[in-house]
Amino acid sequence: MTLQLASVCKTYRRFGKPPVAAVKLLDLEVADGETMALLGSSGCGKTSSLRMIAGFEAVTSGAIKLKARRIDTLPPARRGVAMAFETYALYPPLTIAENIGFALAADRSARGSAASRVRQIADLLEITPILERRPAGLSGGEQQRASLARALIRNVDLHLLDEPMSQLEPQLRAVLRGRVKSLLRERGYTAVFVTHDQTEANALADRIAVMEGGVLQQCGTAEELRERPSNTFVATFFGEPPMNLLPAIAEPAVARLTGAPEIALPLAVPLALAEGQAIEIGIRPHRIQLGNFPLRGIVLSNQWLGDEAHIAVEFAGRTIVAVSPVRIAVRAGDAIGLGIDPASLHVFDRMSGCALAHGGMRA
Amino acid sequence: MAGITAERISVIYGKRRVLREVSLEVAAGKTLVLFGPSGAGKSVLLRAIAGLEPNTQGLVRIAGADVSALGPERRGVGVAFQNFALYPHFSAFDNIASPLRAQGVVAGEIGRRVEKIAALLKIGHVLNQFPRELSNGQRQRTALARALVGEPKALLLDDPLRNVDAKLRYEMRLELPRLLRGFGAAVIYVTQDFREAMALGDEVAILAGGELLQLGTPETIYATPNNVAVARLFGDPPMNLLAVETETRGGETVAAIAGFRFRFVASAEAAGKALLGIRPDALALVPAGTRGAAPMTILADTPLHDRHVLLVRAKDGNELVVSSRVPATSDEVWVKPDVALLFAQASGLHMATAVQERAMA
């Protein structure tokens, strides 16, 4: 295992203001050659964590180890990491080619191959036309790609990327994501990147660590986060459209919906719940079937997005969203039948938000 | 009668032509989405229609009346800005009440109408707060409420969801159409997000480089883009575009690339060098050896929501993006296209479309 964070905490103390605990007891492990995403909304602690790994922020308590070597006491230059900054931080007086090859220039043994390696990474990220230009006057997307190239060209133990592709022109996003992922895999790089965009996390990472309020909510593959979210925050944060949540009361073998007490959804697994326990039932939009089913709702909107239809339905006093891969001829006001399979239901405790069961398995 | 009509609007800054003779029409109760990359001139067009752009040439009609010579305060439009543009020193209530005060509505009626719209947008409980105390989502709704409260005939929404977080943006995307329909105004909605355009627009106008490239329903533009620029812009992930050499014989233009063969209706302009476009979702993974499919190597699988966006390389070296519902089971796969578009090299115009049978899922 390459990178290990053990009970890392970060508290910002400013004179005259109450201390801010940005990161609370973070435990994280990144395996060799793995790409890990730190995902969360702004202020969740992901950027603070990355900067602590890089060495731009001091660790308040806890330890960070890279390849079994403790690095949290070392200055950034001695940690053996490469970083791509959110603000690009390109060197203004140097050309893009010189920026990218900057670290290589210091390493005498790499001199000969430096030029060809710069070319190679520039071709990959489609910035070959701007290699001889200076950063000023380039668009945000171009600067970002140059900054990314500068980090990826280096052969180090750990690559840290802070919002690496947020400014990318939408046209290039799909292709470049694929190429970067391919590069990381080919060269066996270990990488940690920070993003607030879950499509980017989903696309590039092997595992995703979801953070909120300085606390790690869940760390797992995209599939684990989607199919077995550990709490309601992860369940509704991850996925577009987000998971539908319906409040319910637990009864033996069924969940009685609070918004429509006549509806009792059968649960796939008998849970040791107290009768009457307040729970939330979660169902992912892609798992709701539409058609001739006994459970009925009223259609609120039907939007066709080119490859799938998002249908908002009023059901049990709530608005839920169902996704259909084909166009369905319904309009606002129509009644529609919903097919909900017990195996697709997730059960959460309403007080704590923790997951109790996913489909047929206990959480 | 049209709600908003823009006739040959041009905006010139010194030597730079920011908008070139753009014309469009939006009927009352309908939403037109103005779609395009950044710098295309969408915000400029909106400001020109609102009367906020001093260097405008052309005609603007709102509810049939010619307002081209009138200042913004006399045009009867409601505008929601990208950065909200709320008055920081007014409470949310006073922000929303501003258009009504300008109209000279009496105080009691102002209170009633502001509260009604605030309830509709679910911000009734924060009316006493100031913009700096509101969350981003609440600010955005306040800006919307202000645009709607005066019941304008024309509503101009400049990418109002841009600065709002992903979850809220999705919620608003579901709610907005219903909300807007209740008001019956002609709406122009600016966005760079393809799915937003598909979800919200009765019609879409594609703007790039200050020019209107195509106007039509979202489905029409998606299926039959006028030219290469529109095809690349409208779609996410963007359409694959490959340079091909075509042969024309016997009333057909044939293009072979990446292991595929397409037969189009003969087109003189696409003779020789041309561009072939295949949308990622028109490519599917099929069992090996399926007729019409070609073998490819997977370079990367980048999941996107519930799909898999695969970067593949064909045997002839071309890179393609495939959007598949099922994951790839190995690195060597067979891919079959179902719709391809042929574009002329020089003009970029769409020449023909070839349809193959859909692969069995």
Place this chain on the structure above:
Amino acid sequence: MVRPDLLKLVLRGLALAAVVIFFLFPIFWILLMSFQTNTQILRLPPRLFFAPTLANYTALISGTLHTASGTLQITFLRNLGNSFLLSTCSVIVSLTLGVPAAYAFARFRFRLGENIAFTLLSFRFAPPLLVLLPLSLDFQQIGLSNTYVGLIWVYQLICLPLILWIVRGYFEDSSPDIEHAYRVDGHSWWRAFSRIAVPLARPGIAAAGLLAFIFAWNNFVFALILASADKQPVTVGALAFVTAAGIQYGQIAAAIVLSILPTLILALYAQRWLVEGLSLGAVKG
């Protein structure tokens, strides 16, 4: 990591102390002088500890000074009043003219706009002596010599560029979208200016006004040439202490202390705004 923090802290403290002493020492010394008699001031070597006296201040305030060679009438309080009057009126006039002008420069693009703005700003850098002689002749001809109106008018050369410079920067930095939104709501451009632009630029306007007041107060050369005794501000009034009987250092010191007190208090009170206002004008967003 070693403890470079402590070393850095000590060095920083020393550097700060050096700078503070360098700048504040003259003021401190003058303060001391104002409580000393002439003989005490001129004594060599100078002494830090002495028996203070309020004679200088009483002389200024009462208006009479008893010296070895006779009694002198001092018009210091009248000069103080002139300073207040001139500075306040100048600032009011320059704000009335300057704020709308700054708005126009910031918001509208018109032909020669940049040229006009630059010309107006350049007055700040023009040496007053350049215009003084022709101005004094012209004033005598028009009959504005030795009038408050004339002086306030000339003081615009000091105040107006300052107001323009700072307030224009403030308007340029604020988003015009807020005013646009107000216009779209149905309000006229005048209401957008008065109800939205000006209230939101209040910090910048206040800072500019404060600075203009301080600069007008400190002006010496215009008042010296274009006004005579009864209209002179404190800057010129201090010259009165250079008498035939000798230079009354004690009274000069006391006069200086009293004349810097108003602007010092103002600046301390509004120092945060001053820094903000100054930097906004100087650095473009």
